Amino acid sequence: MSKKAVFGIDIGGTSLKCGLFSATGNLIRKDEIPTRKEENGKYIFDDIRAYIESVLIQEDMSKDDVIGVGLGVPGSVTEDGTVNKCVNLGWGVFNVIEAAAKNLGIDESKIAVGNDANMAALGEYWQGSGVGYRSTLFVTVGTGVGGGLIIDGVPVNGANGAAAEIGHLPIIDGLDWQCTCGKTGCLEQVASATGIARLAGMNNAKEVFDAAKDGDAKALEVVEKVSMYLAKGLACVAGVTDPDVFIIGGGVSAAGEYFIERIRKYYKMLVFHPSTDTDIVLAKLGNDAGMYGAARLVLVKGI
Ligand SMILES: [Zn+2]
Known part of the structure; x- marks a missing residue:
């Protein structure tokens, strides 16, 4: 053998x-x-x-x-x-x-x-939540926000290796926090574990989600805001690549369906109508x- x-x-x-x-x-x-x-x-x-x-x-x-x-x-x-x-x-x-x-x-x-991030995207495409789909956009929401785009089984790197780096989409207005990339207004300033904790004035993203689930008004407001911005990022991506599915992974995805259903809600509101029903699902393979x-x-x- x-x-x-x-x-x-x-x-x-x-x-x-x-x-x-x-x-x-x-x-x-x-x-x-x-x-x-x-x-x-x-x-x-x-x-x-x-x-x-x-x-x-x-x-x-x-x-x-x-x-x-x-x-x-x-x-x-x-x-x-x-x-x-x-x-x-x-x-x-x-x-x-x-x-x-x-x-x-x-x-x-x-x-x-x-x-x-591209490797995690390819892993999910191959053996995780992307099985059965032709094109997938994987988003990792952790300390920062990263991503990977797979089309027909092949990772798309882009001309400069920066394809699907959705954490640095400049879509946050009115926020002067400086990103690790040196710019302001990047998605990950808000929609990352770091950003979520900072927006809520709490120690970590888990604490924010736990408080929101318990009905804490401020935490809930932050969760809604973060979900909206993440959905806005996905809607921007859909306008360019129109993937079959968005797969959400990374540490913050431990918040589960509670988080995903909010992202779905805002995504449907924001995206160009042909892409309204694109699936948004949780990643399966975790750190593997x-x-x-x-x-x-x-x-x-x-x-
Ligand atoms: Zn940035």
Whole structure:
């Protein structure tokens, strides 16, 4: 029996989420190892190599059984695999495919790399809430707001690697909070965990949602406002890409249907009428989405 398998590794600022998948997409095993960020993250590839070598031994596989290695990285990536400062990892500007091939001892043709939000989007498309849809727009609402657009199974990067970065849609008027990108008026200033807590004057987004569910007027006002702005962002996206479904993930999506039904309500009010009935659903894979997507990217590329 063929043991051919693919690694999907989501490189985050805290940990590396690693999955080993069969060629047909079944998860064989998953592991999590801490991210060593010392010395500008130079040990990360060493740790990935050690991990892969130990898994091959444990799974009784050889290097020839590895179809490829997919990597998700927290930052923008060009088509050729060059990252432009992954601040969370301490990385500068270099080609991840070349660096990974050299460090892992695996041919460059077997390595794929993508932005982490795009990888999470691809994971959800492949094995999560996007199954059965042709085009999906995944939105992660966490500390910030990120996104990924998948059309016919392929992540859309855009000319500058910034496609579907809906967190920086400049759609908030009358707010002078400065975004991490340096501008003001970005969606994520309001519709992120950070923005929600700040708007409500509370410690975190969960506290705001809990208070809103208990009938707290101020918290409820914030939840409505945030839902409206997020819906406005989705309506803007619908006007350009008109996806089959919006998938909402990230930490804040733990607020569940309570949050989603409000986004739906405002979306229907704001969007151009042909897109009124576009589904808006919760993500399914949670923190595993990125490693699923990274593995899928290898298979999409036909490595
Ligand atoms: Zn911004």
